[in-house]
Amino acid sequence: MSTAAGRIRLIRDAPTWLIYLQLGTFATFLYGLSAALPLLRQDQQVSNAVAGLHGTAMAAGTILAGLFLPVLYRGYGRRAITWGGLAGMNAGVVLVMLVPALPATLLGYGLAGAFGSAALYASMAALSDHHGAAGPAAISEANGVAVVFGIAMSLLLSLVAQTALGWRATLLLTPLLTVALALVMGRVWIPAERRPEAAVATSGHPRPGWRFYVAGGVLFCCVALEFCFNLWAASLFAGNTGLSAAAAATGLTAFTAGMAAGRFTGGRLALRLPPDRLFVGALLLTGAGWLIFWLSSAPLLGYAGLLITGLGVALHFPLALTELITHSGGHPDRASAVAPICSGAAMAVGPLVLGALADGFGTRHAFLLVPVIIGLAIGGVITARPRA
Numbered sequence: 291m292s293t294a295a296g297r298i299r300l301i302r303d304a305p306t307w308l309i310y311l312q313l314g315t316f317a318t319f320l321y322g323l324s325a326a327l328p329l330l331r332q333d334q335q336v337s338n339a340v341a342g343l344h345g346t347a348m349a350a351g352t353i354l355a356g357l358f359l360p361v362l363y364r365g366y367g368r369r370a371i372t373w374g375g376l377a378g379m380n381a382g383v384v385l386v387m388l389v390p391a392l393p394a395t396l397l398g399y400g401l402a403g404a405f406g407s408a409a410l411y412a413s414m415a416a417l418s419d420h421h422g423a424a425g426p427a428a429i430s431e432a433n434g435v436a437v438v439f440g441i442a443m444s445l446l447l448s449l450v451a452q453t454a455l456g457w458r459a460t461l462l463l464t465p466l467l468t469v470a471l472a473l474v475m476g477r478v479w480i481p482a483e484r485r486p487e488a489a490v491a492t493s494g495h496p497r498p499g500w501r502f503y504v505a506g507g508v509l510f511c512c513v514a515l516e517f518c519f520n521l522w523a524a525s526l527f528a529g530n531t532g533l534s535a536a537a538a539a540t541g542l543t544a545f546t547a548g549m550a551a552g553r554f555t556g557g558r559l560a561l562r563l564p565p566d567r568l569f570v571g572a573l574l575l576t577g578a579g580w581l582i583f584w585l586s587s588a589p590l591l592g593y594a595g596l597l598i599t600g601l602g603v604a605l606h607f608p609l610a611l612t613e614l615i616t617h618s619g620g621h622p623d624r625a626s627a628v629a630p631i632c633s634g635a636a637m638a639v640g641p642l643v644l645g646a647l648a649d650g651f652g653t654r655h656a657f658l659l660v661p662v663i664i665g666l667a668i669g670g671v672i673t674a675r676p677r678a
Contacts, residue, residue: 298423300424300431307475309413313433313435313436314436315376319406319464321443323348323402325447326447326458329457344395344396347399347403348400351402351405351406352403352633352637355405355411356407357631360624360627363412368413373472376409376468379402380402380464381405382399384465387461408630411626412626415622415623424561426608429611434554434604437553441546443463446460498617498619498621499619502617505613505616505670506632507670508610508670509614509629510632510636511636511663512636513607513610513633515663515667518644519545519596522641522653522656525653526584526653526657527592529652530584530587530592542596544593544594545599545600548602549601549603549604551604552605555604556568556608575601576598579597580599584654614628647659
């Protein structure tokens with residue numbers, strides 16, 4: 291990070307590109323196993339509820355990662371956690387690829403979720419520290435790279451699934467990318483990085499205050515919101531427009547495209563606007579997109595609403611993680627340990643609550659939960675904003 295005439299600049303050096311590409315590799319696992327779930331259910335001949343346990347396993351693994359990260363930080367540091375996390379993530383992916391039995395695939399999803407989350411949050415803390423005031427822009431841009439990798443993985447899996455190779459062959463891409471990245475950039479890391487706990491011990495920073503926990507609640511809201519759209523938006527799209535379930539699923543493409551565009555655009559905006567103002571603006575944009583989507587009966591308006599929603603949602607996770615780090619009292623690794631606990635809980639609880647509401651009141655009425663979550667998140671951002 292550097293400044294010119296008081297303006298923040300993002301310097302994309304070799305360590306930055308390494309973390310960007312590590313997150314891209316992480317995204318091939320996340321999007322690949324998510325896209326594979328319906329095909330895995332068909333192979334195993336299980337119910338939707340049983341297939342959904344794979345998502346639960348991934349969420350449980352994410353929470354476990356958060357619980358163990360403080361111990362791992364003390365013993366190994368971020369670099370070892372990031373590479374070790376990618377290795378464990380690949381072990382889970384390979385297990386799903388090679389062993390079709392339900393217990394093995396559940397274990398594979400859980401392992402990939404736990405180790406992948408450890409790599410994700412350790413690298414995000416390193417990226418934030420490395421770029422200082424430009425950290426929000428770097429985190430947003432890194433997540434933009436990840437979405438591009440994820441979209442490519444989803445499309446590749448759908449294409450390869452229709453060939454003689456089968457969808458499982460696509461999962462091999464994740465370990466291949468990891469090995470290639472280790473061979474090409476394995477020696478690269480942030481220069482002179484201090485061991486996290488040693489830095490904390492000598493920093494004299496206070497323990498995180500109440501704003502840190504409010505920021506954790508905001509992160510919970512943002513992750514729950516994103517997963518509610520990922521899992522339930524296609525159902526509402528079909529109900530609103532009369533499209534078939536297969537056709538309505540294309541609405542998620544508009545949502546994901548909006549996220550990709552929003553994260554790259556948001557990286558530039560984060561260099562010019564205070565994070566809290568940008569965060570509130572992104573949440574309000576999400577609300578506007580939700581309203582268009584919720585009211586639309588024409589497919590074109592539905593696509594537009596999902597695209598706008600994706601543009602807003604794109605900035606939620608990067609900015610929520612940035613806020614958590616900002617309010618950590620100088621302990622970014624504590625923030626990166628709490629973040630997967632909040633995220634994992636949100637992955638499990640958010641879609642479950644919306645699904646239960648859909649069973650009782652219909653999907654359309656259940657989606658009224660979205661503006662409630664947005665309102666809670668805006669209130670948290672405003673409340674936790676440091677006073678001048």
